Amino acid sequence: MPISPCPPIGDSDWPSSVADMREGFAGKLNVYRTMAHHPSLLRSWAPLRQHIVVDNALGPIRSEIVILRTGHRLGSSYEWAHHVSRARSLGISDERIRAVAAMPEGEDGLIVRAVDALFDWRHIPAALESELADRIGREAIFDLIATVGFYITLGGILMTYETPIDDAIASELEANPI
Template sequence: MTTSPCPPIADADWPDQIAEMRTGFAGALNVYRTMAHHPELLKAWAALRQHVVKDSALGAVRSELVILRAAHRMGSPYEWAHHVSRSRVLGMSDARIAAMRGMPEGEDGLVARAVDALFDQRRLPAELEAELAEAFGRKAVFDLIATVGFYSVLGYILMTYDTPIDASVAKEMAERPLSGA
């Protein structure tokens, strides 16, 4: 049981000003139930979430690779577990997922190097940005940067408020721990 000052908000306590969001993405995950303590922020977050999570020029698999690496670099158990699960749904092998904790080769390594540069240097060096733009397109480079920022903010919230991993994902991780780790 968490002693967080901002645990995920239950349906009965959901803020009236964002009532319509409870039945959508915001009510589906503990991260957004935690963010519901600040309804204005959650409401503003929705449009950026739509782009980063659903409409990114990176595509679903590259996005998950970026998120996995960012979760690893942040040390966010919630984001790591949730995105292991999402990556599996996309057909990624456990070995490929686990490799994002190290330095994979090829395109996955390019993604890892980019995320690392953003964490370590707070920017993409010119040569790396050019390599990414050549491989993925410039819009995807912008989306990679935005994805790292988006999931960093979520990680800060999750770890500050000790947000528990959602029950279905926790069950999956207990029953099917990541192999190849």
């Protein structure tokens, strides 16, 4: 197996231009330690990450449904594993998580169909957008679209550079597989 040209950067090699970010979100996960190979991208990423991950109109549960489906559609084992862990920490059952990889019913199904539309058609068709707007609101639709794009970008980085699943997540899923 070839060695990645951009493995996660360790503390001793952390770029000085983003030294202030190492103790925050950027130093906690291999995805951002990989992104640290491009310090200005990592610094620019931070405000969008804050909105997508923390301050979005979807709320934490809907956001995880979007991210899980995006990770599934990408085939990104890193995103899937990390967001199975996060979904569990939010109280989402394994049954519900597994359903996201298939076709769930109800609101989760509506969200999954919207994610799939973005993958398949690069837009959400009008009838589905209207149904979503009635259910979750337009700002949440914008955040759904942005979340998919955000995680497609992260997935591209992760899969291009074969970023390993963080040890704690790998251990968690080994002990309690989905």
